[in-house]
Amino acid sequence: xxxxxxxxxxxxxxxxxxxxxxxxxxxxxxxxxxxxxxxxxxxxxxxxxxxxxxxxxxxxxxxxxxxxxxxxxxxxxxxxxxxxxxxxxxxxxxxxxxxxxxxxxxxxxxxxxxxxxxxxxxxxxxxxxxxxxxxxxxxxxxxxxxxxxxxxxxxxxxxxxxxxxxxxxxxxxxxxxxxxxxxxxxxxxxxxxxxxxxxxxxxxxxxxxxxxxxxxxxxxxxxxxxxxxxxxxxxxxxxxxxxxxxxxxxxxxxxxxxxxxxxxxxxxxxxxxxxxxxxxxxxxxxxxxxxxxxxxxxxxxxxxxxxxxxxxxxxxxxxxxxxxxxxxxxxxxxxxxxxxxxxxxxxxxxxxxxxxxxxxxxxxxxxxxxxxxxxxxxxxxxxxxxxxxxxxxxxxxxxxxxxxxxxxxxxxxxxxxxxxxxxxxxxxxxxxxxxxxxxxxxxxx
Numbered sequence: 129x130x131x132x133x134x135x136x137x138x139x140x141x142x143x144x145x146x147x148x149x150x151x152x153x154x155x156x157x158x159x160x161x162x163x164x165x166x167x168x169x170x171x172x173x174x175x176x177x178x179x180x181x182x183x184x185x186x187x188x189x190x191x192x193x194x195x196x197x198x199x200x201x202x203x204x205x206x207x208x209x210x211x212x213x214x215x216x217x218x219x220x221x222x223x224x225x226x227x228x229x230x231x232x233x234x235x236x237x238x239x240x241x242x243x244x245x246x247x248x249x250x251x252x253x254x255x256x257x258x259x260x261x262x263x264x265x266x267x268x269x270x271x272x273x274x275x276x277x278x279x280x281x282x283x284x285x286x287x288x289x290x291x292x293x294x295x296x297x298x299x300x301x302x303x304x305x306x307x308x309x310x311x312x313x314x315x316x317x318x319x320x321x322x323x324x325x326x327x328x329x330x331x332x333x334x335x336x337x338x339x340x341x342x343x344x345x346x347x348x349x350x351x352x353x354x355x356x357x358x359x360x361x362x363x364x365x366x367x368x369x370x371x372x373x374x375x376x377x378x379x380x381x382x383x384x385x386x387x388x389x390x391x392x393x394x395x396x397x398x399x400x401x402x403x404x405x406x407x408x409x410x411x412x413x414x415x416x417x418x419x420x421x422x423x424x425x426x427x428x429x430x431x432x433x434x435x436x437x438x439x440x441x442x443x444x445x446x447x448x449x450x451x452x453x454x455x456x457x458x459x460x461x462x463x464x465x466x467x468x469x470x471x472x473x474x475x476x477x478x479x480x481x482x483x484x485x486x487x488x489x490x491x492x493x494x495x496x497x498x499x500x501x502x503x504x505x506x507x508x509x510x511x512x513x514x515x516x517x518x519x520x521x522x523x524x525x526x527x528x529x530x531x532x533x534x535x536x537x538x539x540x541x542x543x544x545x546x547x548x549x550x551x552x553x554x555x556x557x558x559x560x561x562x563x564x565x566x567x568x569x570x571x572x573x
Contacts, residue, residue: 228248228249228250229248229250229277229278229279229532229533229536230250230253230271230273230276230277230278230279231244231245231248231250231252231253231279231281231532232252232253232255232269232278232279232280232281232299232303233252233253233255233280233281233282234257234280234281234282234292234295234296234299235257235292235295236282236283236284236285236288236292236295236509237281237282237283237285237316237506237507237508237509238252239506239509240281240283240316240506240507240509240523240524240525240528241281243523243525244281244314244525244528244529244532245529246525247525247526247529247530248529248532248533253269253271253273253278254269254270254271255267255268255269255270255299256268256270257295259291265291265294265295265298266298267295267298267299267302268302269302269303269306273303273306273307273308274306274307274308275307275308275309276308276309277308277309277310277312277536278303278308278310278311278312279312279314279532279535279536280296280299280300280303280311280312280313280314281314281316281528282295282296282299282313282314282315283315283316283317283318283319283507283508284296284315284317284318284319284320284338285316285317285319285483285485285507285508285509286485286487286508289319289320292319293319293320293338293341296313296315296342297341297342297345300313300342300345300346300347301345301346303346304345304346310348310349311346311347311348311349312347312348312349312350312351312532312535313342313347313349313350313351314351314528314531314532315350315351315352315353316352316353316505316507316508316524316528317352317353317455317483317507317508318335318338318352318355318356318360319338320334320335320337320338321335321355321356321357321360322335322356323335324336324356324357324359324360325357335356335357335360335363336360336363338363339360339363339364339368339370340363342364342368343364343365343368347368348368349368349369349370349371349535350364350368350369350370350371351370351371351373351528351531351532351535351541352370352371352372352373353372353373353374353375353482353483353505353507353524353528354372354373354374354375354376354405354454354455354482354483355372355454356454356455357401358372360372371531371535371541371542373527373528373531373541373544373545374408374545375454375482375483375505375507375524376405376408376409376412376452376480376482377412377527377545378505378522378523378524378527379409379480379503379505379522380409380412380413380415380416381416382503382520382522383413383418383450383478383480383503384413384416384417384418386478388418388448389418389448390413390414390417390418390419390420391419392446392447392448392475393413393418393420393421393447393448393449393450394420394421394422394423394442394443394444394447394448394449394450394474395407395409395410395413395420395421395422395423395449395450395452396422396423396424396425396442396444396449396450396451396452396465396469397422397423397424397425397451397452397453398425398427398451398452398453398461398462398465399424399425399426399427400424400426402452402453402454403422403424405452405453405454406422406424406452407422409450409452409480410422420450421442421443421447422442423440423441423442423443423444423449424440424441424442425438425439425440425441425465425468426438426439426440426441427439427461427465438464438465438468440468440469440472444469444472444473444474445472445473445474446473446474446475447473447474447475448474448475448476448477448478449469449474449476449477449478450478450479450480451465451466451469451477451478451479451480452479452480452481453479453480453481454481454482454483455481455482455483455484455485456479456481456483456484456485456486456490456502456504457485457486457487457490458487458488458489458490458493459486459489459490459491459493459494459497460493462479462481462493462494462497462502463493463494463496463497463499466479466497466498466499467497467498470498476500477498477499477500478499478500478501478502478503479499479501479502479503480502480503480504481502481503481504482504482505482507482524483504483505483507483508484502484504484505484508484510484519484521485508486510486514486519490514491513491514491516491519494516494518494519495516495518497518499518500518501518501519501520502516502518502519502520503519503520503521503522504519504520504521504522505521505522505523505524506521506522506523506524506525507524527544527545530544531544
């Protein structure tokens, strides 16, 4: 593409040509055509080159994904030379820009990160995360990220919530010190989200403090899935946009294919705070021809994970019920809610929660409950010791990959899950393969 200096030189040449021609006694028609045609031809050539370049960038961005997910961590990774930049950035320093997103992952959920990369058609960035003998964490990136847009996949989930959070903080700091142009943190499960307010005196608002911590080390954007409270988005300043994706998008096709009848199905919120989430789930099922009812359970909780009383608001007699929540921790409240529905005459009871933590006796409670199926997403790894015939784990990788692609190509993110609620899906997502990191050690909330 011609630079401003080149355009200036072309203008000067045109001026000289015009002066020479004007000095002649009488200019011929051919001379007049040359005088005015050359500048127009130059502009046309510049525009043609620019148009072909933009078309090439658009075609590469829309290129089909491959299944090469790459490697990560101490096992090694793809050499930096394998990453093909699609175009050259128009910047003052003329640095090459990475038009394919550079995706890196912490140790919290590497299988999910690799699956996201497979959908994006890129490779997982090469990086080593080390835990020293004294418990400290070290991070080293093995490829150039200068002037690049970096996406970090790291849920701050158990086991090891604090270690995963510190990994995320250090990764953001590393990329910022390595001169990355933009750093986006993809946090499928946002730890400390339940501490979003002061429930008593002299306690922190930990969710806000985590947001301040991420901003202080230089994060540019945060993408989370089903935050416990949507207002957590406001804990980030206006210079750090926070997207809260709807995890129910991947579950709607699954429940639509169960053969449920809309007039005989009720969506149940396990508490008053989740009514809006349950209502959106019901609205999503309407597109699949299921015009369901809506009910709510009012619970009184005096201490963490212990519910003293539950009251049902709504009619579930003879109905198939789907309890919709954002997460399953110890499953005590969930199983009690299922028992209340059964006592009120429910025919079958299902559950959907985006995040399946399954702490403490959760698996034993679910196995002994009246649930037909408990459906979760793979925002949190599901180790082998937490698997059950009643638990179905759906993959959210393609959904997150689409969100990353939209951010990277400067498209609307909200249209992604809005469209999924309004448009039919081709097929239900396949259950994700279980990926474990060890026994759960996080304290129950």
